Amino acid sequence: MSDLETFRKDARAWLEENCPAEMRDGAGGEENICWGGRNWEFQSEAQKTWLNRMAEKGWTVPAWPKEYGGGSLSKEEVKVLKSEMRDMKARSPLESFGIWMLAPALLKYGTHEQKLHFMPPIARGEIRWCQGYSEPNAGSDLASLQCKCEDKDDHWLVNGQKVWTSYADESDWIFCLVRTDPKATKHNGISFLLIDMAAQGVSTKPIKLISGKSPFCETFFDDVKVPKEHASGIAAIVGDLNRGWDVAKYLLTHEREMISAGGGGLFGGRGMGEIAASEIGLEGGRLADPMLRGKIAQAEIDGWAFLLTLERMKDEAKAGQGVGANSSMLKYYGTEFNKRRFELLMDSGGSEALEWEGERTKDGKLARSWLRTKANSIEGGTSEVQLNIIAKRILQLPGA
Amino acid sequence: MALVLTEEQQMLRDSARGFLDEKAPVSALRKLRDTNDETGFSRDLWKEMAEMGWAGILVGEEFGGADFGFVGAGVLAEEMGRTLTASPFLSTSILAATALQKLGGDAQRQEHLPKISAGEAVFALAVDETRKHGPQKTAMKAEKYGNGFKLSGDKTFVADGQVADKIIVAARTAGAPGDAEGLTLFLIDAAAKGVARERTVMVDSRGAARLKFEGVEATGDDVLGEVDGGLAALEGVLNAGRAGLAAEMSGSAQTAFTMTMDYLKERKQFGTEIGAFQALQHRAAHLYSEIELMKSVTLKALQDLDEHYGMAGIICSLAKAKAGEVAKLASQEAVQMHGGIGMTDEFDIGFYMKRIRVAQEMFGDAAFHADRLAAMRGY
Numbered sequence: 001m002s003d004l005e006t007f008r009k010d011a012r013a014w015l016e017e018n019c020p021a022e023m024r025d026g027a028g029g030e031e032n033i034c035w036g037g038r039n040w041e042f043q044s045e046a047q048k049t050w051l052n053r054m055a056e057k058g059w060t061v062p063a064w065p066k067e068y069g070g071g072s073l074s075k076e077e078v079k080v081l082k083s084e085m086r087d088m089k090a091r092s093p094l095e096s097f098g099i100w101m102l103a104p105a106l107l108k109y110g111t112h113e114q115k116l117h118f119m120p121p122i123a124r125g126e127i128r129w130c131q132g133y134s135e136p137n138a139g140s141d142l143a144s145l146q147c148k149c150e151d152k153d154d155h156w157l158v159n160g161q162k163v164w165t166s167y168a169d170e171s172d173w174i175f176c177l178v179r180t181d182p183k184a185t186k187h188n189g190i191s192f193l194l195i196d197m198a199a200q201g202v203s204t205k206p207i208k209l210i211s212g213k214s215p216f217c218e219t220f221f222d223d224v225k226v227p228k229e230h231a232s233g234i235a236a237i238v239g240d241l242n243r244g245w246d247v248a249k250y251l252l253t254h255e256r257e258m259i260s261a262g263g264g265g266l267f268g269g270r271g272m273g274e275i276a277a278s279e280i281g282l283e284g285g286r287l288a289d290p291m292l293r294g295k296i297a298q299a300e301i302d303g304w305a306f307l308l309t310l311e312r313m314k315d316e317a318k319a320g321q322g323v324g325a326n327s328s329m330l331k332y333y334g335t336e337f338n339k340r341r342f343e344l345l346m347d348s349g350g351s352e353a354l355e356w357e358g359e360r361t362k363d364g365k366l367a368r369s370w371l372r373t374k375a376n377s378i379e380g381g382t383s384e385v386q387l388n389i390i391a392k393r394i395l396q397l398p399g400a
Numbered sequence: 401m402a403l404v405l406t407e408e409q410q411m412l413r414d415s416a417r418g419f420l421d422e423k424a425p426v427s428a429l430r431k432l433r434d435t436n437d438e439t440g441f442s443r444d445l446w447k448e449m450a451e452m453g454w455a456g457i458l459v460g461e462e463f464g465g466a467d468f469g470f471v472g473a474g475v476l477a478e479e480m481g482r483t484l485t486a487s488p489f490l491s492t493s494i495l496a497a498t499a500l501q502k503l504g505g506d507a508q509r510q511e512h513l514p515k516i517s518a519g520e521a522v523f524a525l526a527v528d529e530t531r532k533h534g535p536q537k538t539a540m541k542a543e544k545y546g547n548g549f550k551l552s553g554d555k556t557f558v559a560d561g562q563v564a565d566k567i568i569v570a571a572r573t574a575g576a577p578g579d580a581e582g583l584t585l586f587l588i589d590a591a592a593k594g595v596a597r598e599r600t601v602m603v604d605s606r607g608a609a610r611l612k613f614e615g616v617e618a619t620g621d622d623v624l625g626e627v628d629g630g631l632a633a634l635e636g637v638l639n640a641g642r643a644g645l646a647a648e649m650s651g652s653a654q655t656a657f658t659m660t661m662d663y664l665k666e667r668k669q670f671g672t673e674i675g676a677f678q679a680l681q682h683r684a685a686h687l688y689s690e691i692e693l694m695k696s697v698t699l700k701a702l703q704d705l706d707e708h709y710g711m712a713g714i715i716c717s718l719a720k721a722k723a724g725e726v727a728k729l730a731s732q733e734a735v736q737m738h739g740g741i742g743m744t745d746e747f748d749i750g751f752y753m754k755r756i757r758v759a760q761e762m763f764g765d766a767a768f769h770a771d772r773l774a775a776m777r778g779y
Contacts, residue, residue: 273779297770305693312403390685399676
């Protein structure tokens with residue numbers, strides 16, 4: 001038996017023994033995610049047990065090195081573990097911005113001490129992070145951000161506002177882009193700063209979106225004092241002073257890759273044609289609405305071609321071919337496609353898809369999801385910004 | 401299987417590109433057009449291609465072929481799409497070679513495949529009878545006559561039909577137009593009594609013909625595959641052609657796009673390169689994305705033909721539909737972004753628009769294939 005097969009066998013046995021029955025319902029919706037953090041209220045005892053057991057094993061973040069709270073598993077082993085978890089419909093024990101965003105930044109730009117200090121609590125689900133990038137006047141033009149961070153010798157003094165900070169009201173810490181040199185050109189005076197949300201002067205306010213509730217907040221900093229070192233030898237700034245834009249760019253690319261890779265999930269369930277057929281019905285074997293049928297067929301062609309493109313880009317990367325900036329293309333196409341897909345699902349749902357409340361529609365689940373997709377092509381860099389990036393980095397058009 | 405070209409396939413691509421750039425650039429097609437060339441392609445060039453193993457790219461080694469598979473054939477089709485090379489590659493090396501390899505009996509394969517590999521015989525596939533593709537609509541009759549058949553009816557849009565030595569023709573041995581059953585493929589000598597052909601001068605300057613069959617006699621030996629073999633056998637051959645055309649369009653679209661990007665970087669108006677205008681940049685970036693999708697789905701279709709020939713119908717429809725739409729967009733944007741010069745005959749971009757329009761229509765346009773996909777997906 002190969003090492004990988006041995007690993008699979010052991011992993012399966014361990015999961016069988018340690019994953020509580022309630023956590024094997026395959027529930028992957030946002031409402032069932034365990035986010036962790038100081039203020040986290042577990043939905044059940046099982047959720048808590050599952051997190052703790054997985055964290056102890058290092059499997060909340062299986063690919064991270066053991067010293068940072070992970071399982072030191074190889075890529076292949078992580079794949080095996082995920083497939084075993086999928087097979088038993090195990091829920092993910094923990095998701096967070098700390099895992100998705102901060103950790104990749106720390107791994108690339110952080111000091112060994114910063115990694116040792118900040119990563120294990122993320123892995124254990126003890127500290128929940130949020131991301132402070134956008135500001136009211138710095139959206140697509142993110143580098144024009146103004147959140148002020150002054151050097152007061154023994155501490156940083158932060159004043160300003162962030163917007164679209166997901167779950168800021170429930171988070172313990174925030175990683176933030178702040179302006180540390182107002183005289184430098186706009187990309188050169190930014191730093192990547194870690195702030196404790198419990199510090200005096202930090203406040204948040206939720207934002208309600210057109211889809212109803214939302215995870216987004218505004219976050220305000222009024223004379224917030226941030227120590228230069230959060231503990232002895234643990235700098236509050238990640239990477240070099242005034243080089244925060246490098247970190248931000250790296251993370252934005254990473255975020256786009258995650259968003260576009262999420263495109264794969266689009267086709268996990270039933271196809272658009274199948275859904276429309278069950279809702280509208282067939283006539284002579286064809287969808288009873290011939291115009292909609294044509295649109296759905298064309299969308300399925302594009303959706304399929306998009307998935308194959310994700311696959312091809314992955315294979316090209318493995319083979320050492322391909323273009324790095326393609327994450328912008330995937331983000332652009334994938335999010336625009338998702339909007340189109342939900343428009344078609346709303347079309348085939350007809351008036352029933354318009355219900356906003358009530359059990360029949362699970363409180364307008366489709367309508368709310370449809371509205372939520374409108375943010376896909378705004379967050380993580382708008383479609384227009386992605387097109388700018390493609391024009392500049394891939395097509396190398398002038399002045400872009 | 402990884403969705404990338406193998407090293408061997410990349411080498412084939414690189415050598416094909418070098419050869420075609422030198423021997424068969426767009427100016428060669430222009431010359432064929434301007435001299436009203438009767439053949440529609442250069443026989444010398446075709447001979448050279450055969451010597452390199454291209455004519456028999458799908459043919460088994462025992463018949464003198466290169467046995468390089470559909471991905472290999474697609475690589476060549478894509479390169480020929482880049483230079484708009486006129487050759488009987490699609491009709492002979494993809495369609496006829498597939499039909500003979502997959503459906504032919506031993507005697508037929510031994511007789512014809514070596515000639516295909518050697519570039520000695522040109523074949524054509526005659527399917528469509530009306531202006532829109534629809535193999536199921538076949539009305540041409542093949543009536544029992546003694547021990548054989550008599551074929552009567554008309555065929556149109558037969559690529560390379562004007563010079564083909566042999567014609568593979570779909571005819572009805574049973575049933576009525578619209579039935580999937582009752583179709584049979586025949587291998588007919590183009591010089592046979594009762595075959596009349598009219599060369600059609602097409603918008604893309606490539607060779608095609610309308611064929612008239614009046615009581616053309618065929619024996620049982622001329623049947624390719626089974627009598628009443630039906631649509632399924634024909635569809636396999638058509639799928640190969642569709643994937644080949646998708647690859648060709650991919651090559652044409654990519655070249656039209658590259659020419660356009662070069663032009664955006666060089667043409668100046670309002671004191672700056674026009675490529676600096678965001679209105680053009682965003683359209684270019686969108687088109688880039690669409691082209692990437694086209695490349696993925698085309699490669700997948702070719703790989704699936706190699707690996708699951710009988711089940712590649714849906715992916716070939718996908719590729720043909722997507723490539724048709726994207727190549728159309730690429731040619732339209734190319735002409736528009738080139739402005740006035742794009743409309744002149746002297747400039748090459750118009751040749752791309754014309755060829756893409758023909759390739760798009762052949763063996764089913766995007767609407768045909770979207771409809772086919774929806775039907776196969778049960779809605």
